[in-house]
Structures are given as structure tokens and as C-alpha cells.
Amino acid sequence: MSDYPDILILRHGETEWNRAGRMQGDQDSPLTETGRAQARRQGALLAAIGCDGYQWFSSPQGRAWQTATLANLNGAQITPDARLAEITTGDWTGLRFDDIRAQAPHLFELDDGLHWYDHAPGGEGLAAVAARTRAFLGDLTGPAVIVTHGITSRILRCHLLGQPWEAFDTLEGGQGVIYRIRKRQQERLS
Secondary structure (H helix, E strand, C coil), X not given: CCCCCCEEEEECCCEHHHHHCECCCCCCCCECHHHHHHHHHHHHHHHHHCXXXXXXXXXXXXXXXXXXXXXCCCCCCEEECHHHCCCCCHHHCCCEHXXXXXXXXXXXXXXXXXXXXXXXXXXXXXXXXXXXXXXXXXXXXCCEEEEECHHHHHHHHHHHHCCXXXXXXXXXXXXXXXXXXXXXXXXXXX
16 A cells, blocks of 8 residues: 555553663563553543544554553554564563673674664564564554554554665654654654
């Protein structure tokens, strides 16, 4: 699909592992109080701009699902979709980012942005995330609120903006943020 409906993409709020600098991947840790406050703020922003008639989708991972539940002030049905899960990081899951850099310093010597995610031993790989997120977007039938994760959000936004997914690390991230994408234009709302 070349023209997508209006999309609001939320990244989950801060988790305990985010705060500790640990790789989460397909594992989970609970939202911190800051993360819960971020999700409630997302809900207030969504209520202010209005998203009636939007379908709600969320990664089934706990941190995203909890964020979706807290941000969903109008009580819309939330549909879990595994294609919105975060990239699987294999053997790096649970490690601190500093430990990953120590294990594989060669991956960080080049100014290659976040592409080191593609080298996680036993990990999913970025192309697989791009394929599943493109498939998800291809199934959309109207405007949507999507609650997901950092890497997944960036790759989704590349598709929606008409950019190659490999440019994902040129897009900003942030926890507890909302991006509105319409007509291949992005606006950060929080």
C-alpha cells in the first residue's frame, strides 16, 4: 500500500530495564512509575486531539500492553498483534548495553547507528522486523493507534514515510512518545 491511513504510533513508557540500561528484546520488565505517568500523558494527548473511530493495536508484550491500557481513555477495544513486538535480541537479552559493547566492540567502532541490533547472536534481525511490520500495515483498513517499541516504531515509521526501512536509525526515538503519521509526514506530539 502506498497511501496509508492516519496512524498514531505510541512507544511504551519507561521500564525498569530501560532505566537500568538493559536490552529487553522479546523479554519484559514492568513499567516504572515514570513509565506509567508517560502512558497516562499519552492518553491525555490522545483525548485532546481525538482518535474516535481509530482502531487500537498493541504489541502483546507487557510493557506495550500496559501502556496501551493506560493510554486508552476512551475504552476502545485493543487488538494484540505479535507483528508489533520488539526485535528479538537473542543472547543479548537482559544484558546491559555496556556489556554488549564490551563483548562486541567491533560492532560499535563504525558510525553505523543502531544497525548493531542486526548482529545479536540468536536474534531476529532487522529485515525480519521490516517484513512483519510491512505485513501488519498491509492489513490496516483505517486510521489506527499502534502501541509498540523503539526499534519496531522506527521501522514502522520508515514504511509509513516512504523511506527504506534501513534508514530506521535516522528517525528519533524516545519513551512515552506519540508520532502522528499522515500523508507521509511525521509529527511528534509528545
